[in-house]
Amino acid sequence: MPRPTAVVVDDHEGFRTLAIELLREVGYDVVGSCSDGRSGLASVAETAPDLLLLDVQLPDLDGFAVLNALRASGTGTTVVLVSTREAADYGGRISVSGIAGFISKGDLTPAALADLVP
Amino acid sequence: MSNVSGLVGTATFARRRTRRTTVVAGTAGTVTAVLVAGGFALGLQLANLHNGLIAASFTAVGLVVVRERPAHREGWLFVAVGTGHAVMFFGRQVGLHEGDLPGQAWLAWLGVWPLASLLVLAGVAFMCFPTGRLPSPGWRVVVGAMVVAGAGLSLVSALWPVEYAATGITLPPVIDLGGTASVQPVYDLARKACYPLFQLAWVVCLVVRLRRTRGEEAAPLKWFVLSVVAGAVAMVVGLAVLHTHVVGVLAVPLVAVAAGVAIARHRLYDIDVVINKALVVGAMAAAITFGYVLVVVGVGRLFGVSAGPGPALPLVATALVAVAFEPVRRRVQRAADRLVYGDRPTPYESLARLSTHLSGGPPDDLFAGLAATVADAVGAATVTLWVGGVEDLVAVTSWPPDQPLVAERRTMGSLEEDARAHVRPIVHQGSVRGAITLTKTPGDALSTQDDRLLADLVAQAGLVFDHRDLGAELQRRLQEIAAQAADLRAAAKRIVTAQYDARRRIERDLHDGAQQRLVTLAMSLRAAQDRAAESGEADLAGRLGRMRTELAAAIDDLREMARGIHPAILTQDGLAAALDFLAERSPVPVRLALDLDRRLASEVEATAYFVVGEALTNAAKHADATSVVVTGGLQGDVLVVEVADDGRGGAVAKPGSGLQGLADRLATLDGRLTVDSRADAGTRLRVEIPCG
Numbered sequence: 001m002p003r004p005t006a007v008v009v010d011d012h013e014g015f016r017t018l019a020i021e022l023l024r025e026v027g028y029d030v031v032g033s034c035s036d037g038r039s040g041l042a043s044v045a046e047t048a049p050d051l052l053l054l055d056v057q058l059p060d061l062d063g064f065a066v067l068n069a070l071r072a073s074g075t076g077t078t079v080v081l082v083s084t085r086e087a088a089d090y091g092g093r094i095s096v097s098g099i100a101g102f103i104s105k106g107d108l109t110p111a112a113l114a115d116l117v118p
Numbered sequence: 119m120s121n122v123s124g125l126v127g128t129a130t131f132a133r134r135r136t137r138r139t140t141v142v143a144g145t146a147g148t149v150t151a152v153l154v155a156g157g158f159a160l161g162l163q164l165a166n167l168h169n170g171l172i173a174a175s176f177t178a179v180g181l182v183v184v185r186e187r188p189a190h191r192e193g194w195l196f197v198a199v200g201t202g203h204a205v206m207f208f209g210r211q212v213g214l215h216e217g218d219l220p221g222q223a224w225l226a227w228l229g230v231w232p233l234a235s236l237l238v239l240a241g242v243a244f245m246c247f248p249t250g251r252l253p254s255p256g257w258r259v260v261v262g263a264m265v266v267a268g269a270g271l272s273l274v275s276a277l278w279p280v281e282y283a284a285t286g287i288t289l290p291p292v293i294d295l296g297g298t299a300s301v302q303p304v305y306d307l308a309r310k311a312c313y314p315l316f317q318l319a320w321v322v323c324l325v326v327r328l329r330r331t332r333g334e335e336a337a338p339l340k341w342f343v344l345s346v347v348a349g350a351v352a353m354v355v356g357l358a359v360l361h362t363h364v365v366g367v368l369a370v371p372l373v374a375v376a377a378g379v380a381i382a383r384h385r386l387y388d389i390d391v392v393i394n395k396a397l398v399v400g401a402m403a404a405a406i407t408f409g410y411v412l413v414v415v416g417v418g419r420l421f422g423v424s425a426g427p428g429p430a431l432p433l434v435a436t437a438l439v440a441v442a443f444e445p446v447r448r449r450v451q452r453a454a455d456r457l458v459y460g461d462r463p464t465p466y467e468s469l470a471r472l473s474t475h476l477s478g479g480p481p482d483d484l485f486a487g488l489a490a491t492v493a494d495a496v497g498a499a500t501v502t503l504w505v506g507g508v509e510d511l512v513a514v515t516s517w518p519p520d521q522p523l524v525a526e527r528r529t530m531g532s533l534e535e536d537a538r539a540h541v542r543p544i545v546h547q548g549s550v551r552g553a554i555t556l557t558k559t560p561g562d563a564l565s566t567q568d569d570r571l572l573a574d575l576v577a578q579a580g581l582v583f584d585h586r587d588l589g590a591e592l593q594r595r596l597q598e599i600a601a602q603a604a605d606l607r608a609a610a611k612r613i614v615t616a617q618y619d620a621r622r623r624i625e626r627d628l629h630d631g632a633q634q635r636l637v638t639l640a641m642s643l644r645a646a647q648d649r650a651a652e653s654g655e656a657d658l659a660g661r662l663g664r665m666r667t668e669l670a671a672a673i674d675d676l677r678e679m680a681r682g683i684h685p686a687i688l689t690q691d692g693l694a695a696a697l698d699f700l701a702e703r704s705p706v707p708v709r710l711a712l713d714l715d716r717r718l719a720s721e722v723e724a725t726a727y728f729v730v731g732e733a734l735t736n737a738a739k740h741a742d743a744t745s746v747v748v749t750g751g752l753q754g755d756v757l758v759v760e761v762a763d764d765g766r767g768g769a770v771a772k773p774g775s776g777l778q779g780l781a782d783r784l785a786t787l788d789g790r791l792t793v794d795s796r797a798d799a800g801t802r803l804r805v806e807i808p809c810g
Contacts, residue, residue, distance in 0.1 A: 011630075012630075012634045012638065014634075014635070014638040015634065015637070015638050015641070018638060018641040018642060018645065019641075021645065022641070022645075057629065057630065062690075084629055084633040084634055084637045084673075084677075085629065085677065085686060086677065088699060088702065088703070089681070089685070089686050089687050089699070090686075090687065090690070090691070091687050091691050091695035091696075091698060091699060092695070092698075093691065105634075105637040105638075105641070106637050106640050106670055106673050108641060109644060
């Protein structure tokens with residue numbers, strides 16, 4: 001059985017490295033690692049991953065804009081938003097974004113990820 | 119030294135001349151008054167009435183002129199005519215008196231022989247009106263001939279026997295040279311020829327002067343001619359209808375009256391004020407006398423009440439006169455003003471009007487007011503007001519108002535080239551600030567008095583310019599201050615906006631930098647902890663776990679601090695979402711009702727957010743509130759947010775307090791913070807911020 005695939009989009013390289021380790025740890029084959037929204041969208045379009053670990057604050061498009069673009073393209077990728085901020089800092093936008101979930105980066109653990117993406 | 123003595127000499131001479139003038143004029147006036155009064159005391163003689171009236175009227179007008187202008191010949195000529203007629207009048211009154219009088223025959227003689235000389239004197243007075251000089255040197259020959267003829271006729275008349283048919287007085291010649299009978303035809307012929315010629319001479323002279331005269335002399339002359347024509351008409355009508363010359367000669371005093379009115383109306387010899395007052399006083403004296411007599415005699419007769427000795431009627435009359443005095447005086451004064459000044463304002467009124475214009479109104483009105491005042495004061499047909507220096511004058515207003523303004527710039531020289539225009543530079547504090555040009559209707563000239571009034575008004579015009587300059591300067595300063603205030607407000611707004619931007623950057627930097635690194639560090643610690651646990655190093659795993667906990671707490675603190683500096687949600691989602699976030703995190707329950715469907719300027723949102731944040735903090739920390747209601751929305755272009763709690767109240771925006779700082783920030787946005795916080799009645803904060 002092939003391993004599920006994942007793409008990480010975050011502008012912070014150190015976080016991307018740790019996130020990739022964590023995803024591999026929980027069984028994902030990381031097929032893309034991008035530092036901004038546009039390259040992230042391109043990577044998703046190219047690899048059609050099962051999971052997208054998407055940072056909210058990005059240098060070009062923010063995470064919500066990337067989400068909207070994905071919705072428009074009709075992709076079936078599961079999206080988990082991550083941020084150094086908390087969900088409350090984004091008001092009601094998280095709840096209406098249609099994502100699998102939001103994890104504050106400080107709380108990102110294999111267990112927390114497994115809770116959102118069984 | 120010689121200059122000083124020269125001045126002293128001039129002053130002494132002037133005093134001597136003044137004293138001599140007073141003595142001569144006083145004597146002439148007294149003699150005339152005594153003779154006329156004495157003559158009338160002897161009874162009323164219709165045939166001699168005109169002489170009395172001529173004496174009184176000419177002497178009175180002459181004395182008024184002499185009083186103001188002692189050096190002017192016309193006044194003295196009138197006094198001489200009047201006094202001479204007084205002598206003749208008295209002599210004739212005596213001659214016509216029925217009954218013996220001491221020295222009657224000699225006095226009657228005085229009533230006859232001066233006639234020829236007085237006709238000449240009166241003629242010369244008319245010929246010299248109003249300047250006191252003949253129209254041209256050529257007329258001296260005519261006057262010389264008249265004087266010789268008049269003196270000759272008077273001399274012969276003085277040697278002639280005097281006869282008063284009415285009283286039968288006859289007087290032998292004073293010096294009987296004999297031969298009267300042989301001279302009689304020549305004398306009769308000379309009289310019949312000379313008397314009309316005397317009249318003809320001055321009438322021709324008057325016509326010549328009238329034709330030649332332009333300007334200042336023309337208008338008073340018209341009055342004079344009018345009176346002469348009236349006299350002539352009276353004479354013709356009298357002779358033709360009533361067959362008597364009495365009506366005609368009775369009209370002669372009209373000439374003196376006309377001269378007086380002409381002098382007054384055209385402000386000749388500067389006696390308008392004197393005549394004005396004389397008219398008022400005379401009319402008031404007549405009115406008082408009339409009123410008194412009317413009450414005492416008229417009412418007394420009507421009701422059969424005797425005027426004396428009881429005090430009732432005189433007292434009533436006095437009271438009535440006293441009550442009526444002021445209203446009558448006002449009317450008389452108005453009538454006198456109209457008579458003396460015509461429809462034009464008095465000099466005082468002109469200056470008063472200008473001062474009224476000066477006391478208010480914008481500068482353009484001042485100029486228009488000045489032009490109108492000048493036009494009224496001197497009876498100008500047009501007035502133009504120019505602003506600028508000698509070489510560059512611009513027309514700013516004109517009168518009448520519908521007259522088009524001269525568009526091109528002019529120099530003072532070019533203005534003065536216009537022969538019809540009277541040009542007066544407006545000089546203020548030593549420099550030319552503008553000019554007034556005026557024209558009068560053809561044939562109407564600027565009199566001396568007009569010129570003086572114009573000079574006074576032009577002097578005041580400098581003040582108008584000053585007033586205008588001050589007004590313009592004040593306006594400029596106000597505009598400067600307003601611009602500075604606007605600059606300051608804009609600068610303050612920029613500072614506040616920059617502050618918010620800086621806070622936003624700090625928050626973002628914290629988020630992107632320190633927070634990001636700390637979070638990554640926490641994740642590394644977690645990974646290390648997991649590995650330590652997997653490799654059985656429980657102690658290390660435990661230590662790494664505690665480090666993670668501390669680090670998580672530090673991250674939380676940092677996140678809170680970043681939020682306090684500038685919440686990300688405010689930047690990303692706007693005021694409504696940010697207030698919602700605040701409300702959720704408030705320790706005191708908050709009911710939020712914000713009706714806001716669009717984003718506002720970042721500084722407006724931030725200010726409103728921090729005000730609400732401060733209010734919620736105060737409600738929780740100091741007011742012991744149990745609930746808070748936050749309402750708000752746009753009212754037109756103004757964002758209005760109210761925060762009301764149910765705490766203990768008593769909050770004030772003290773200097774240095776958080777509220778005061780927020781009020782200051784609001785002020786930079788032209789916003790307003792009102793705090794209603796009575797003790798035990800909760801606190802209600804209201805924020806209004808213009809968003810237009």
